[in-house]
Amino acid sequence: MENTIHLQSQVADDALVKNLNRIFDPVPVPIILLNKHTEILMINQPFADYLGYSREEIMGKRVDVVDPNTRFPYVFKSKKPEIYCKHKFSNGHTALVHRIPVLDDNGEVAYGFGMVVFDDLRSLQEVLERNKLLEGKLMIYQEELKNIRGAKYSWDTIIGNSLVMQHVKMMSSKAAKTDSNVLIIGESGTGKELFAHAIHNDSKRFDGPFVKINCAAIPKDLLESELFGYEEGAFTGAKKHGKVGKFELANGGTIFLDEIGDMPLDMQVKILRVLQEKEIERIGGNRTIPIDTRIIAATNRDLKERIKEGEFREDLYYRLNVINIEVPPLRKRKEDVELITLKLMEKLSNNLGRYVSNITVEALESLKQYNWPGNIRELENVIERAINMTDTESIEMQHLPAFMISEPSDELKDTPLVSLRTAVEEVEKTTIHNCLKAVSYNKLKAAKILGISRTSLYEKIEKYHIDTPN
Numbered sequence: 001m002e003n004t005i006h007l008q009s010q011v012a013d014d015a016l017v018k019n020l021n022r023i024f025d026p027v028p029v030p031i032i033l034l035n036k037h038t039e040i041l042m043i044n045q046p047f048a049d050y051l052g053y054s055r056e057e058i059m060g061k062r063v064d065v066v067d068p069n070t071r072f073p074y075v076f077k078s079k080k081p082e083i084y085c086k087h088k089f090s091n092g093h094t095a096l097v098h099r100i101p102v103l104d105d106n107g108e109v110a111y112g113f114g115m116v117v118f119d120d121l122r123s124l125q126e127v128l129e130r131n132k133l134l135e136g137k138l139m140i141y142q143e144e145l146k147n148i149r150g151a152k153y154s155w156d157t158i159i160g161n162s163l164v165m166q167h168v169k170m171m172s173s174k175a176a177k178t179d180s181n182v183l184i185i186g187e188s189g190t191g192k193e194l195f196a197h198a199i200h201n202d203s204k205r206f207d208g209p210f211v212k213i214n215c216a217a218i219p220k221d222l223l224e225s226e227l228f229g230y231e232e233g234a235f236t237g238a239k240k241h242g243k244v245g246k247f248e249l250a251n252g253g254t255i256f257l258d259e260i261g262d263m264p265l266d267m268q269v270k271i272l273r274v275l276q277e278k279e280i281e282r283i284g285g286n287r288t289i290p291i292d293t294r295i296i297a298a299t300n301r302d303l304k305e306r307i308k309e310g311e312f313r314e315d316l317y318y319r320l321n322v323i324n325i326e327v328p329p330l331r332k333r334k335e336d337v338e339l340i341t342l343k344l345m346e347k348l349s350n351n352l353g354r355y356v357s358n359i360t361v362e363a364l365e366s367l368k369q370y371n372w373p374g375n376i377r378e379l380e381n382v383i384e385r386a387i388n389m390t391d392t393e394s395i396e397m398q399h400l401p402a403f404m405i406s407e408p409s410d411e412l413k414d415t416p417l418v419s420l421r422t423a424v425e426e427v428e429k430t431t432i433h434n435c436l437k438a439v440s441y442n443k444l445k446a447a448k449i450l451g452i453s454r455t456s457l458y459e460k461i462e463k464y465h466i467d468t469p470n
């Protein structure tokens with residue numbers, strides 16, 4: 001009776017093995033199945049090859065005969081699976097394996113299932129090392145990103161209390177509360193990028209990415225792949241796994257298109273398409289990728305002029321210019337020069353490891369008078385230079401660049417250059433005229449106030465052709 005049962009189970013096992021071979025031979029992972037006596041019931045071709053045997057040689061043998069290092073006898077005893085365990089096969093290979101006892105309805109071991117998960121631990125080690133390296137790099141970038149996105153770019157860090165700046169900040173913080181496109185215009189170095197950051201950080205997208213691209217700095221041929229990315233094999237020289245473009249990177253956040261006024265016309269068409277369709281296509285790709293990105297663009301160019309010149313698309317201009325923010329040049333907010341100077345001195349002293357906290361009235365006055373064609377970026381340079389030049393805690397005239405001191409201010413720029421004599425005569429004429437008017441043209445009184453004789457006053461009235469009613 002017992003023999004009959006054994007025979008029946010043998011027949012069932014044979015049928016099972018045939019089917020299992022059919023199933024597992026094509027699987028490119030070494031797999032083995034043991035019966036409850038730890039005899040090999042099935043071993044797929046990849047595993048037989050891995051061990052260096054023909055299948056016929058080892059079928060039906062006890063696993064510890066084929067591989068004396070096997071732990072299956074212990075696993076059968078403990079009935080506990082061993083997952084991702086390092087195993088050194090008797091042929092010298094070291095691998096990561098699973099050893100799994102398969103229990104029947106009574107909780108007894110019916111089969112043992114084995115599988116090689118990673119057949120070359122050396123290459124696994126390399127992958128793990130690389131992974132560790134990448135994780136490390138990722139952490140550094142995340143940290144950097146946090147710094148970039150941090151409080152550094154809030155409204156408070158945009159220094160300036162002049163009326164015009166208060167207005168621009170107020171407009172920008174309103175813009176932050178919407179999801180509309182923003183166009184920031186202003187001369188170079190006025191802080192357009194700072195405003196773009198602050199708007200992003202104060203918007204509902206603040207925890208999404210802020211991705212910047214300088215449209216003027218990237219060669220025309222590369223701009224498209226930078227913006228939209230490409231698929232593997234899109235062109236010769238393309239990276240192996242393709243490349244993700246800035247629009248995709250900015251998904252869920254904001255893309256800052258700096259120097260948009262310098263973007264080539266053919267690229268403008270593509271940007272317009274993204275704005276309208278809210279989707280992109282990678283170069284060499286055939287699928288569209290939906291994009292949820294807010295656009296903030298900036299330029300120091302006169303876009304209306306560029307439109308007239310045929311260099312900028314009018315339709316793109318209107319799409320971008322939903323909210324317009326104009327950052328004024330520093331010379332139009334001279335009231336801010338003192339505050340910005342003091343804040344920059346504090347920041348740059350720290351950066352440079354110096355302690356320079358004072359500036360003389362004279363030097364500050366020079367900074368206020370200067371025209372600042374390079375705006376705050378130029379002011380930063382001047383302060384940094386001065387901190388490096390001074391040996392004390394104070395910035396003085398001599399620490400400012402010579403061109404600044406001789407540079408005429410805005411008002412003086414419009415004054416025609418005249419000789420000292422002409423200038424004195426001009427002042428004399430105006431003073432006499434004003435004085436006569438003030439004393440109702442009483443020449444005696446006027447001469448007294450002016451401190452000259454009546455004769456002298458008459459002479460000057462004649463000389464300067466000053467009209468008097470009597």
Ligand SMILES: Nc1ncnc2c1ncn2[C@@H]1O[C@H](COP(=O)(O)OP(=O)(O)OP(=O)(O)O)[C@@H](O)[C@H]1O
Nearest residue numbers: 157158159187188189190191192193194300376377
């Ligand atoms: N209001 C401000 N307060 C403090 N620093 C400022 C301010 N505005 C600008 N800066 C500083 O001036 C430098 C130039 O600013 P930013 O790059 O934002 O100017 P930009 O207008 O974008 O210039 P560009 O058109 O050349 O790109 C930066 O170092 C920035 O930190």
